Amino acid sequence: MSATSAAGSVLMKHPVGLHARPSVKLTKLAKTFGCRIEMAQHAAGPWIDAKSIVKVMALKAPRDTTLHFRAEGEGAAEAVKALSALVERNFDEDHADAATS
Amino acid sequence: MPQPVERVGRPASPGIFAGPIIQLLRREAPDEEADCDALSEEDALRDAIEQATAELGALCDSAPEHAKGMVEFQLAMLEDPSLLEPLMERIMTGRSAAYAWQSVMAAQIADYEAAEDDYFRARAGDLADLGDRVLRLLAGDTDAALPAGAILIGEDLPPSRFLEIDWSRGGAIALMRGSPLSHVAILARARGVPMVTGLGEVPADGHSEAIVDGTAGRIVLSPDATARSSLAESTRAFAEKEKQAERYRAQAAVTTDGVAVKVMINVADPAETAAIDSDHCDGIGLMRTEFLFRDGRPLPDEEEQYRAYRRLLEWAGDKPVTVRTLDAGGDKPIAGLTPEHETNSFLGVRGLRLSLQRPSVFRVQLRALGRAAVHGNLKVMWPMVTVPEEFIAAAALFDEELAAMRGQGIACARPPLGMMIEVPFPALMPKLFGMAGFFSIGSNDLTQYLAAAARDNPAVSGLADSAYPAVALVIGKLAGFAAARRVELSICGDLASDAGKVPELLALGLRSLSVAPAALGRVKAAVCRSRVGGDA
Numbered sequence: 001m002s003a004t005s006a007a008g009s010v011l012m013k014h015p016v017g018l019h020a021r022p023s024v025k026l027t028k029l030a031k032t033f034g035c036r037i038e039m040a041q042h043a044a045g046p047w048i049d050a051k052s053i054v055k056v057m058a059l060k061a062p063r064d065t066t067l068h069f070r071a072e073g074e075g076a077a078e079a080v081k082a083l084s085a086l087v088e089r090n091f092d093e094d095h096a097d098a099a100t101s
Numbered sequence: 102m103p104q105p106v107e108r109v110g111r112p113a114s115p116g117i118f119a120g121p122i123i124q125l126l127r128r129e130a131p132d133e134e135a136d137c138d139a140l141s142e143e144d145a146l147r148d149a150i151e152q153a154t155a156e157l158g159a160l161c162d163s164a165p166e167h168a169k170g171m172v173e174f175q176l177a178m179l180e181d182p183s184l185l186e187p188l189m190e191r192i193m194t195g196r197s198a199a200y201a202w203q204s205v206m207a208a209q210i211a212d213y214e215a216a217e218d219d220y221f222r223a224r225a226g227d228l229a230d231l232g233d234r235v236l237r238l239l240a241g242d243t244d245a246a247l248p249a250g251a252i253l254i255g256e257d258l259p260p261s262r263f264l265e266i267d268w269s270r271g272g273a274i275a276l277m278r279g280s281p282l283s284h285v286a287i288l289a290r291a292r293g294v295p296m297v298t299g300l301g302e303v304p305a306d307g308h309s310e311a312i313v314d315g316t317a318g319r320i321v322l323s324p325d326a327t328a329r330s331s332l333a334e335s336t337r338a339f340a341e342k343e344k345q346a347e348r349y350r351a352q353a354a355v356t357t358d359g360v361a362v363k364v365m366i367n368v369a370d371p372a373e374t375a376a377i378d379s380d381h382c383d384g385i386g387l388m389r390t391e392f393l394f395r396d397g398r399p400l401p402d403e404e405e406q407y408r409a410y411r412r413l414l415e416w417a418g419d420k421p422v423t424v425r426t427l428d429a430g431g432d433k434p435i436a437g438l439t440p441e442h443e444t445n446s447f448l449g450v451r452g453l454r455l456s457l458q459r460p461s462v463f464r465v466q467l468r469a470l471g472r473a474a475v476h477g478n479l480k481v482m483w484p485m486v487t488v489p490e491e492f493i494a495a496a497a498l499f500d501e502e503l504a505a506m507r508g509q510g511i512a513c514a515r516p517p518l519g520m521m522i523e524v525p526f527p528a529l530m531p532k533l534f535g536m537a538g539f540f541s542i543g544s545n546d547l548t549q550y551l552a553a554a555a556r557d558n559p560a561v562s563g564l565a566d567s568a569y570p571a572v573a574l575v576i577g578k579l580a581g582f583a584a585a586r587r588v589e590l591s592i593c594g595d596l597a598s599d600a601g602k603v604p605e606l607l608a609l610g611l612r613s614l615s616v617a618p619a620a621l622g623r624v625k626a627a628v629c630r631s632r633v634g635g636d637a
Contacts, residue, residue: 015412015415016218016220016408016412017218017220019220019221019224020170020171020173020174020224020227021170021173021174023174023177024170024173024174024177027177027181028177049183052181052182052183053174053177053178053180053181054178054181054183054184054209055183057174057221057224058212060216060217060218060221062218062404062408063408
């Protein structure tokens with residue numbers, strides 16, 4: 001498979017935003033892909049490494065932020081799709097989890 | 102055997118434990134030396150990180166569900182090359198591994214502490230915890246494995262170290278600093294480990310045993326026979342009461358003669374609600390908002406406040422959440438906001454007086470409350486009201502902000518407005534305050550003003566206790582007034598959390614109590630054993 005690139009965006013509805021647990025899940029998922037994956041709160045950037053918890057948490061993205069993803073390399077399209085789906089699923093957390101973690 | 106030594110601090114988790122003491126080591130901040138061997142420092146750092154990862158990995162499997170998030174976050178931080186890069190840069194310039202780690206973590210912690218959102222700010226504590234673990238490993242400290250069944254005495258205890266200890270064999274925590282609101286205190290309460298914070302210097306050298314009474318908030322080093330026998334009695338009584346209280350926590354509070362009593366909770370930090378099932382109380386009778394206005398931090402903006410209030414409303418569902426506007430001043434100064442050189446701060450610019458003098462700060466809070474009101478059963482309460490004009494002025498400001506927001510198309514609502522009764526004037530003449538939708542008695546301040554004895558002065562605290570009959574007289578009159586006018590009256594001071602006082606408060610006519618979350622079961626149990634007689 002040749003190198004490809006992909007991009008996408010998704011609205012984050014998680015009640016407390018991109019906090020520790022969602023960030024951990026997001027970076028873990030990103031690391032399962034070999035391609036370079038970046039994310040941003042604005043389409044114009046700044047773009048940060050979606051595999052770095054330090055950088056992802058530093059965004060301090062609140063609820064109702066639109067998260068933008070872009071990826072380059074093998075599996076880029078799958079990576080963007082998987083990360084967007086994770087955000088859409090509210091990081092597989094229910095409200096009780098969000099309140100305590 | 103050394104003489105007994107007693108220290109009193111703030112109760113953080115109830116219960117009593119006697120046993121051997123372990124003093125936690127104090128760590129000095131690493132020096133900024135600049136001639137270290139980079140290769141050996143790098144090795145030391147990598148070893149420490151590897152060891153910390155192994156420890157946290159083991160912890161992750163055994164940690165309770167509500168603490169796993171913190172451990173997973175710490176593990177992810179350790180695995181992140183972005184954290185390692187600035188560390189290596191510092192080590193390459195000859196700094197020690199400990200100094201490099203300390204300074205990189207300090208920068209990260211400062212970044213989180215400056216966050217607007219209280220959730221992100223709370224992560225600063227998780228990072229400090231991680232910072233402490235790696236520094237300890239770098240220093241080769243030997244107290245890494247803390248023994249079971251002991252009393253830990255130290256300045257503070259990071260939550261992850263709490264999680265490493267086998268508490269099934271008992272144990273207790275006595276901290277010189279710390280707070281009952283800290284993460285480790287929440288963990289201790291959830292696990293039932295007695296804990297006291299804010300003890301000040303504890304001269305534990307030379308002592309080998311102690312008793313910690315987490316209910317009363319005290320520690321006795323080298324207890325003598327008298328202290329031990331009173332301990333045995335309190336332990337029995339405490340265990341029995343806790344057993345009973347647990348049974349009552351989930352039940353409705355109804356007296357033996359069928360009078361229903363509302364039992365709500367006082368909350369100082371939204372994190373406290375995580376451990377409480379909202380079905381077990383009748384709502385929040387007092388939500389303090391001082392947690393948003395922490396000393397030394399930027400004032401919270403509207404969005405941050407709105408999110409905090411909204412989260413509480415979502416937790417409470419359709420139950421009432423009574424938010425008290427900022428009650429700074431007195432013993433709760435905030436730099437840059439409260440007056441600096443007041444000779445008598447308890448009688449000075451505090452509570453609503455301060456908000457009315459600083460309307461620009463107050464308006465931000467009012468807007469956030471107006472927006473949050475559409476998300477649940479919000480009530481807003483003014484603190485330290487003295488005269489009706491203050492109530493009216495505050496309500497007028499609120500109405501102005503609501504009108505402005507409606508003009509901008511912002512969703513908002515006007516919640517019921519009420520007031521604390523803590524100043525003697527409204528306590529004696531409540532009929533002048535017909536504009537108040539509800540009242541809540543702040544018994545701590547009311548007591549100190551009736552006794553003219555400052556709360557923060559131990560030399561006169563006995564006077565406050567002696568003033569109780571006057572406080573009871575005023576409460577009884579207020580209850581009579583509220584019943585006649587059919588206006589809602591509650592009490593949110595420490596009196597309400599004192600299970601021993603509950604029968605008397607009910608006899609005085611109170612039917613709504615707002616209590617410390619830890620006292621919920623005890624207070625409900627006391628209600629269920631009470632008989633008020635006559636009609637409600």
